[in-house]
Amino acid sequence: MSGEVLGTITLRVQRYRPDADEAPHLVDYEVPWGRDTSVLDALTWVKDHLDPTLAFRWSCRMAICGSCGFVLNGTPRLGCEHFVRDYAPGPLVVEPLANRAVERDLVVDLEPFLASLERARPWLVPDPEDPPGEAGNRQTPEQMLAYHDYAMCIDCLLCYAACPQVALAPDFLGPAAITAAVRYDKDSRDHGSDDRLPALDREDGLWACTFVGACSTACPKGVDPAAAIQQAKAATAAAWAAEFLLPRRGGRP
Ligand code: SF4
Ligand code: FES
Known part of the structure; x- marks a missing residue:
């Protein structure tokens, strides 16, 4: 994360490994955020610092490739296009796209x-x-x-x-x-x-x-x-x- 840290937010992320878990479940992660921290940045921070097994798709980080769709607090959105600051103080619930089968965590079947x-x-x-x-x-x-x-x-x-x-x-x-x-x-x-x-x-x-x-x-x-x-x-x-x-x-x- 670059820039000044302005606070922390609870990212409440749906986790699910169909081969190992009985059902999807939410896991909380405390994530530092700054003015320019996108939701995708926050998920990447969780993967880099707290749990490398968290699975999600991304590529361009600029709302072009269409990979990083999630449901954020109940609304389908691109993770790279929305900022954590707009969800502070949280919690921010991050779920996989609805109406698609989940392959793992936030990755859905295309x-x-x-x-x-x-x-x-x-x-x-x-x-x-x-x-x-x-x-x-x-x-x-x-x-x-x-x-x-x-x-x-x-x-x-x-x-x-x-x-x-x-x-x-x-x-x-x-x-x-x-x-x-x-x-x-x-x-x-x-x-x-x-x-x-x-x-x-x-x-x-x-x-x-x-x-x-x-x-x-x-x-x-x-x-x-x-x-x-x-x-x-x-x-x-x-x-x-x-x-x-x-x-x-x-x-x-
Ligand atoms: S929301 Fe649907 S129509 Fe709009 S860019 Fe995404 S896939 Fe295309
Ligand atoms: S990472 Fe490409 S649209 Fe978000």
């Missing part, structure tokens, strides 16, 4: 999310009959703005921890995976919307969302997954209406 991402097919699909040359990949600023905010996602899973529908229906594709699909649907270079539709237009896809909006409140990057999901619902419903309700071209009036 596999179901990665499977959801794969189902959503969040990648650029070029027009097979007109593959883009170098000039064909160019976009206007307006075309880029159509998906820009949705491209800010860092896969931190705070939205999954906040979402009551993920808690009720673990197979729900979920906010970030749907937003990733919408990000490419809105990209002027993309022709993959039809490929993504089977994963989105399902009970456990778009239609599982009840628009609580907790995902957007929790998001640290301003992505607004709730808006992405509602836009995808509207686009899917419009496509359905065009397909089944409007007179078909060349068909009966």
Whole structure:
């Protein structure tokens, strides 16, 4: 820890080793803090000075990699983005992200999310009959703005921890995976919307969302997954209406 120590705080951390512990339990650690001590710094201090077995993920320490999501006093947050001073005098309860299986202590299983991402097919699909040359990949600023905010996602899973529908229906594709699909649907270079539709237009896809909006409140990057999901619902419903309700071209009036 660098800088002047301003106090100590009780970090109340959930510990759990599924192979050895009957149940998760909270353990208290007294941690010194200063003006710039992040919650991630405090956890690192515990690991360096009190218990090297404490497990948690981190990498960038600057709210970019999305690794350090925890539940802090009941709210999903990035540990590197929030400061201990804002939780003083404590205690500060640090738990793993909700709605994910715990692998150890504060480390959760990411596999179901990665499977959801794969189902959503969040990648650029070029027009097979007109593959883009170098000039064909160019976009206007307006075309880029159509998906820009949705491209800010860092896969931190705070939205999954906040979402009551993920808690009720673990197979729900979920906010970030749907937003990733919408990000490419809105990209002027993309022709993959039809490929993504089977994963989105399902009970456990778009239609599982009840628009609580907790995902957007929790998001640290301003992505607004709730808006992405509602836009995808509207686009899917419009496509359905065009397909089944409007007179078909060349068909009966
Ligand atoms: S949508 Fe926001 S909260 Fe959800 S994974 Fe992306 S950055 Fe994190
Ligand atoms: S360590 Fe990368 S987002 Fe916190």
